[in-house]
Amino acid sequence: MFAVTATKIDADNPLNGLTAGERPDPDVPDGWTAVTVKAAALNHHDLWSLKGVGLPADRLPMILGCDAAGVDEDGNEVIVHSVIGDPGRGGGDETLDPKRSLLSETYPGTLAEKVAVPRRNLVPKPAGLSFEEAACLPTAWLTAYRMLFDKAGLQPGASVLVQGAGGGVATAAIALASAAGYRVYATSRSEAKRERARELGADEAVETGARLPERVDAVIETVGQATWSHSLKSLRPGGRIVVSGATSGAVPPAELNRVFFLQLSVVGSTMGTRDQLERLARFLVKTGTKPVIDRTLPLSRAHEGFAAMAEGDVFGKIVFTP
DSSP: OEEEEOOOSSSGGGGGGGEEEEEEOOOOOOOOOEEEEEEEEEOHHHHHHHTTTTTOOGSSEOOOSSSSEEEEESSSSSEEEEOOOOOGGGGGOOGGGEEEEEEEEOOSSSSEEEEEEEEEGGEEEEEEEEEEHHHTIIIHHHHHHIIIIIIIOOOOOOOOSSSSSSSSHHHHHHHHHHHTTTHHHHHHHHHHHHHHHHHHOEEEEEEETTOSSSSSEEEEOSSOOHHHHHHHHEEEEEEEEEOOOOTTOOOOOHHHHHHHHHTTTEEEEOOOOOHHHHHHHHHHHHHHHOOOOOEEEEGGGGHHHHHHHHTTOSEEEEEEOO
């Protein structure tokens, strides 16, 4: 089968390790099933893998990709949940399983014509979502859903700041928060991306670091070091930052005096459960919300998509079709 694979780790030039070509069909252990991939989405996780983060050299070659939608062995249209873990070991939540992994870390990923996953990792694809739209959900959109509706503790009518409009999680968070009726603020260094954020549902989009019209109840933080101080200053007393990434760096000044004096909360969030993925898909159909797709490319042009993500030239998701 045709697949996109990490064949070398290069922290400085990650695309040097990207290889496209023929690979063996995936092994299908007992309790697992094979899915014929109709669409797969790109994530920053794939770039980090090429840098060696979460993917040591002794596991190479590794088929990349966490997200996919396709058809299972019985002909059902499905979305692939990419967290490989045991809910029992995580107290009912597979993302808390100490032994959990994502597809493409221990097991071959989704940037291929076929992918093997545990049967419990399949979620029915609603007819109201295309394969390309459904493929956007398992990482970025599921992460944003959990951050907003599980970790942030927001009530109806709440206010939220989304840092870094343009990234996959950020665009998902803007759209989901708007659909849920929150007051939504977004930031970006790019005026074009700020305008896109407004079109997506943000009540206001401002330059990174700019003062907001009000202090917000929660901040959706995926940028990290570059926006951390602004996130803290943008919260009302008792507010909460939910963080699921740190694309600009992971060691900002903690500003602990602000955290304790204003009784702020900092909450980590990673991915989501299979049940949350199923609820996310239903929520999109019910509200008419559609994932933002920056571009759709054939899998044979994967290098082009990886290069665009590495350069930051993206608003929404890059989707590949095998």
